[in-house]
Amino acid sequence: MCSLYILIIQIKKSVYMKKSYLSLLLLLGSFHFLSLQAQNTVNASVYFDADRSELTVEARKVLDHLAPALMAAADYQIELEAFTDNRGTASYNQELAAARAATVKEYLEQKGLIAQKTNIRNWGEQKALQLTDEGRQKDRRVDVAIIAFTFENLWELRDRLSANTDQITTIDQYREETITAAKGTIVVVPANAFVFEDGTSPKGKVEVIIHEAYDPAAFIMHNLTTTSNGQILQTGGMVSITAQSEGKALRLAEGMELTVAIPNGGNFDPNMELFYARPVASGGVDWKPAGQKFRRTLKPARAELKIDPELGERIAAIQVPEYPKPALPAYKGQMPPEPKMPVAPYKPRAPKKPEWEVIQKMFAPSGNVAKMNKKAAKKAQNYYQEQTEHYVRDSAKYVQLLERYEKNMAGFEKAKLKYAADHRNWEEELQARLTSIAMYQRALRLHCYSKALAKALKTQAKNIQKYAVYSNLYWGLDDLAAEQSHGMMVMAGFSSDPKKNAKVHGNLYESLIGVKVIDQYPRYQKVNQLVYQSLPADTSGKDISRMLAATGLRSLSDSLQAELKEKNLLNTQDASAQKAMLGSYIASVSQLGWINCDRFYNDPAEKMQVVINEAEDATLYAICSDIKAMLPLYPNERGQYVAQGLPKGKKVTIIGIKLQDGMAQYAQKEMLVGDKAPEMAYQAMPLKELKTELRKLSI
Known part of the structure; x- marks a missing residue:
């Protein structure tokens, strides 16, 4: 059975939602609200007893108020600065400040906040200003700066979703290098493979940046679909390979090719072809055949x-x-x-x-x-x-x-x-x-x-x-x-x-x-x-x-x-050489950017449109798990979004994501292809939870 998903991403304005979210931040007592733009900053201070790093009752109250506001934000970053008073040695106070910052960070983690979104700076006694006992109390603190992000448009949401997905490897330009990415992609880079746009060779180190897209969550983050000039493709995975040196983009030198191996779990389909991404006006891509079938061997005949x-x-x-x-x-x-x-x-x-x-x-x-x-x-x-x-x-x-x-x-x-x-x-x-x-x-x-x-x-x-x-x-x-x-x-x-x-x-x-x-x-x-x-x-x-x-x-x-x-x-290599074959789809790649391991989908069964009633601005995708395909839906003049060529009567799960005053909204419903689209019930969802929901999608 075809398990089909449709993803809706849209932008919608609601004054009430914005007022409610900003009110939540302003209710944090001593916090200072600095900005009403896409990035809101709130400041608070947590105070400690002398020579102690444990949280006081008052400190816990401040952090208890803080955590729900951050969990309700679309995305956030936390900056911690830790201080001590001027008593004790400088080295001891540096350790004490670090312990206080760690205590605050651990407490926020217990409340469900993400540790990777927290930056810490320990000042120790370097900024101690007070000389009285009452004044020293103000020096014994951790300052908390919360940057709560909202999204102005779909691009910002997608950029935040795909943030920190770069896999950067520094290589020696003058020798062949083999890179293995996180999900098993292998890239063999020959010596002197890259040049700058003007044709000159880089003198220093070269950074190779890889993005892997083997599931719907990654497809959505990078706005990728599986169609070629209107025809449905069945994907075996997508990979982006780019390079830079000294902060400037590189391209492949004339006649140079990368060898790229895309893992297939031991299931090799000889009909899989190499496709290169071609940007389209909507911001997504259309895939162009490279005229090359994937092979099993690392070195082609x-x-x-x-x-x-x-x-x-x-x-x-x-x-x-x-x-x-x-x-x-x-x-x-x-x-x-x-x-x-x-x-x-x-x-x-x-x-x-x-x-x-x-x-x-x-x-x-x-x-x-x-x-x-x-x-x-x-x-x-x-x-x-x-x-x-x-x-x-x-x-x-x-x-x-x-x-x-x-x-x-x-x-x-x-x-x-x-x-x-x-x-x-x-x-x-x-x-x-x-x-x-x-x-x-x-x-x-x-x-x-x-x-x-x-x-x-x-x-x-x-x-x-x-x-x-x-x-x-x-x-x-x-x-x-x-x-x-x-x-x-x-x-x-x-x-x-x-x-x-x-x-x-x-x-x-x-x-x-x-x-x-x-x-x-x-x-x-x-x-x-x-x-x-x-x-x-x-x-x-x-x-x-x-x-x-x-x-x-x-x-x-x-x-x-x-x-x-x-x-x-x-x-053809002899039997002993077959042992060197990899469990991957392998191709020689002559262009940097996104590549796709796909085959054209040919099925004689009756096809139908999937029609979603949506009068507001939206971007929609349709994901069909058993044929490993994700299609874009395009708007028509009747306030609908349409995907062509999907199997009639198959089970469809409709996934909706939209923006409401900078906050992601999520909904999920099921239907059969050909049935009337159901009403979507959205709920506000921070970026962390949204990523979790997207990762549940399969292909």
């Missing part, structure tokens, strides 16, 4: 072919029709400022008529009118007469102010109507501009790819005698065209990172929308989501596939690979 020189000439002669370059959207300058809501006029308050009984009590001893003497009565009478005159004067003025207020209110109501119309028109213009940019980007992608494909054909024709070219002609051509096309798109102002897309200086988002609108308009993300929901289906990926297929090189590439395979079979 290397058969060489004799290539007819005329083959290069035939490839160079292939013509690629150039897609027309789209015209820039016809807007001048950035979005005008957002219309401002008119301010309601101040309503005057009617003057209060003085009351003789109240004034008498004001001048009477202890408010007892019976005990008031003649002098006090005279003062009360004079004050009452004075206040009555003020009341008459103020009443006349109030009538005038009230008439003015009513006139101003009439103008305010008209101004509100005008504001509503102006703001509606302003937002419609914003939506129209975003639509123009999105359509321009689609058309520009096709134009750039067609130009890049023509150049890539010339390059491949020139290098057709090289093994790296003829052994993977078709997909190698696509790789080269995609790389050149990506460079053209970046030059045009479209970054492959959607988080940076709107912030790159000079691009259309900056010039036609403006960073101020993008950063400060509260509904910007919602409007942008509406734009993508209203756009026609993006067919540029299929158009590019047709462009590539039109070169006619697929059959030639397949025949070359078949010839290589036949020659490799003649060189």
Whole structure:
């Protein structure tokens, strides 16, 4: 049976939720609230008896108040600074401060807080300021600084989920190195494998950074799915490999390849292929076949072919029709400022008529009118007469102010109507501009790819005698065209990172929308989501596939690979060499970044859509355990999210994650594919608990 999960990630605003969470922090008595942004800092101090590191009753009360607030936060970091007074030796006081900090940390751990989120600094007597017994009590303390994080958007949540997942290994650039990652991935790095973007070699140590994704929790953290141009893939695992030196990114030198072994538990599927990640506009990835099957041996057999020189000439002669370059959207300058809501006029308050009984009590001893003497009565009478005159004067003025207020209110109501119309028109213009940019980007992608494909054909024709070219002609051509096309798109102002897309200086988002609108308009993300929901289906990926297929090189590439395979079979290792085979999927990797060990999913059973009713901004995934696949769900114009091609009648577990005022919310329901989607019941969940729930998902 197919066990299918659907993950929903969305962003939702609720003033009540924010007020409730901030109130919880403010209730911590002596704590000082410093910030109302995505990072809130609260300070407290825990005091100790002389020469002691045990917590006092009062200290426990402070920490008891503190722990629930942190457990309710989306995420947190704790900073402890430990101090002593100036009595005793410096070394003894350093040890005493360390013991006090450890006591606080251990107590917070007992309350359920995570030890790895706590940093400690021991000052000992270095900052002791007091010389009296009373003053020294203030020096015997541990200061606790709590940084409570909230999430402004999905990117921040995912960044925190994936924090501390880097596996960094420092290697010697000048010799072959073998790296074994935490979950069993093996990476063999040849000597002199890396260069900087400008082609120069690093002189110092090289850091290789590995991320492993073998379960849904890791897929979600890194926003990975298993589809290739709309087709479902069955995954054997995903791995990201990058490198840096001196803080700068590296790439593989020309002709260099890494050998990567992905563990398979001894279950080798000969149909598994290597795929490279290709970023998509939603921030996820689409997987592109590398034209290479995974093998069992660490060292591949290397058969060489004799290539007819005329083959290069035939490839160079292939013509690629150039897609027309789209015209820039016809807007001048950035979005005008957002219309401002008119301010309601101040309503005057009617003057209060003085009351003789109240004034008498004001001048009477202890408010007892019976005990008031003649002098006090005279003062009360004079004050009452004075206040009555003020009341008459103020009443006349109030009538005038009230008439003015009513006139101003009439103008305010008209101004509100005008504001509503102006703001509606302003937002419609914003939506129209975003639509123009999105359509321009689609058309520009096709134009750039067609130009890049023509150049890539010339390059491949020139290098057709090289093994790296003829052994993977078709997909190698696509790789080269995609790389050149990506460079053209970046030059045009479209970054492959959607988080940076709107912030790159000079691009259309900056010039036609403006960073101020993008950063400060509260509904910007919602409007942008509406734009993508209203756009026609993006067919540029299929158009590019047709462009590539039109070169006619697929059959030639397949025949070359078949010839290589036949020659490799003649060189198969003997039985004794089979013992050296690893229980892994092994491939030669020529690109840094994410790779995937997958096969295309082919099942003749009836397929159906999974439709989730969700009118709010959301990101959805569908996870099917028995076929080891995770699909994205895409929004339509009817307030729904849809995944295609899932088995009818199979059990589905719907997992929902969303943001509500910076706090993660989680829900889980079950259904069958084809049934009406159930209502989701969400509960607030700190990051620690959210990770625990995600790790329960299986694939």
